[in-house]
Amino acid sequence: MIEGLWQGLTGKRMPAGSATTRWSMGIAGSGIVCPVGLSWPTAAAAIRCAIDNFAETEFVDGVGEPILGARIPPSAGAEEAGDGAEMRLTRAVRGAIAQAASSDAALTPSTTAIFVLLPDPQQRPGFPQDRLDRLYRVCLETLDAAPHPASRLYAQGACALAPALRDAWERLRTHEVRHVLLIGLDSLLNVVDIQHELRRHRLLVAGNSDGFIPGEAAAAVLLTLMQEDSDTRAVRVLGTGHQAAERTYADECPPDGRALAAAMQQALQMAGLQAHEIHQRAVDLSGESYFGDESAYAWGRVLRRYSPSGFQTLLMASCVGEIGAAHGPLMLAYLHDAHIKGHAAGENSLFQCSGTGAHRAAVVTSYR
Template sequence: MNAPLSILGTGMVTAVGHDAPSSCAAIRCAIDNFQETRFIDRGGEWQLGASVTLEKPWGGRSKLLKMLVSVLGEALRAAPEVDPSSTPLMLALAESDRPGRLHALDASLLHDAQREMGVALHPDSAVIARGRVGAAVAMLNARKLIHQNGHRHVLVAGVDSLLVSSTLAEFERRERLLTSRNSNGFIPGEAAAAVVLGAPVQSEQPQLLCSGLGFAMEQSTIDSEDMPLRADGLTRALQGALAEAGCGMEAMDYRLTDLSGEQYYFKEASLALSRTLRVRKEFLHLWHPADCIGECGAAIGPAMLAVALASCRKGYGEGNNILLHLGNDAGERAAVVLDYRTVRAA
């Protein structure tokens, strides 16, 4: 099934802004807010991070909850026709086995969000603990809920923080962090983002549509030592999304990705492009918001959708056809084809 989805509204809380307009403006201008954290790396230097500063010094579960409720409220205000009590929420969270992940997060965060918002979420709401690919999986679920189960709208949100001592210690042990001793790594961050999805409607105003989704598994993961990287998984995910959208890679104007600084993922993106682009293009630029907001795990997918919507509505993107791709450390790969256009009667 490749029935399209329309992205109607967004919300963001990042290290560079407490709402979607300010966050997207900072990302557009390549502004970051990387600062020394309270953590020290193995070289004895302060660890850089992209932390979110809220009105009170919340931390842990409380901070995740406050960020989540904020982005949900902003996304709902951007789409006032949405009734939150009849709208399922697909919530993307960190993988259940990631070091430092808060205990019992899946079971409690949805319930806590309902209490904080004063709204009973629809029973079809669910948690998707798949890290960076969580938003794409949520969009797949949303497509079914809207086009098969009759829901008018679905909320897709992600919230995450890697600024946890045990999380940082494990990633530094695996030489994944950017530190004073390692240049091939990412800057950890935290964020939340949300989008409202619905079925496309006939309108003279253009809409940002998801017209293709693709998924696959990569056997040669970032932690593999005995398999060469050929980007088989990402290539298949890209091919699947493009096939659903009925176009080739040459139709894309630019790429939005979850890349956050590690050479492995940049190499994978380059290999996958070389295996899917069969028509010469002078440019197919790669946008990676993590350059500004840090590696923010499960929040990056909805944040990328918010950046795509802002770039289309404000006209600073490189075209109306956008390819998103995401991948987590377990090898799951996802691709999303977006196009910004007017929907008219057939």
């Protein structure tokens, strides 16, 4: 299985002798700051219990009614009234990074690459390039010293999860770095994005039941190489898939799920698994029928036998709202907690990400 991951990510066969020590990329630590929890354990427990933090915000719809949102709560009175989304995200991502980094005493900034997932400015006008740059710098400066120069920004939204994990594996397998800190942060609770999505009729407001509740979150997972024959169990990334759709949300055509299905199939093949061997599927759906239909069509294209007993479909947005680029790392962090505490439906998981752009992504992990 690891040979498939190696060849799939590098395009080459494993070097001779590599089979004696088999390696995979695993999650060593996680961090979450979101509307239902300011730490990884509390946030994961709240999501598992289906707790949400939806409340009326200061934003209003076209008829003057308050818009529901999922905002990160104040931390020990640190927030000031009127703090903007960028300030909340700054505090949140610092907390998420600190949680994930503290899990491995061997972590040193100089051998750690930081990969940051942020919104695509072409799809999200509330995140222009200068804001992306500021938030990226916050992530780089959170560790005690400068991180490895391989650190980079992925401003492609949630679907950057797959290419970021591919790049992380490449850096780790060549021993260029010892750790990769994968971070996702996003907030739709800002004036520009709220107005933009209102114009596109995407928000859940009076007169539109086919919309999402805007949210915000920051999540981080610490990735490192782990021996396949180790006695220590861990969530290991076995496969990734990434595909561009021919038709997008903006084309106003019904979805067919082909691109998402192709991404799923890539990830499954790389992992050496079939769809019916997946025990839980974590999806970034947030209430819009377009993406719900796409997800159902895509899964139907790859599933050829009954799923295992107890199969689960996990929706983070039912607790934290639409969190964009933070969705992928938050889903990984949540399943990391579920496996450790024995709440997962089984060892194999599939993660899927879509968006209003063309990109679709899928990731397969296993707890072993």
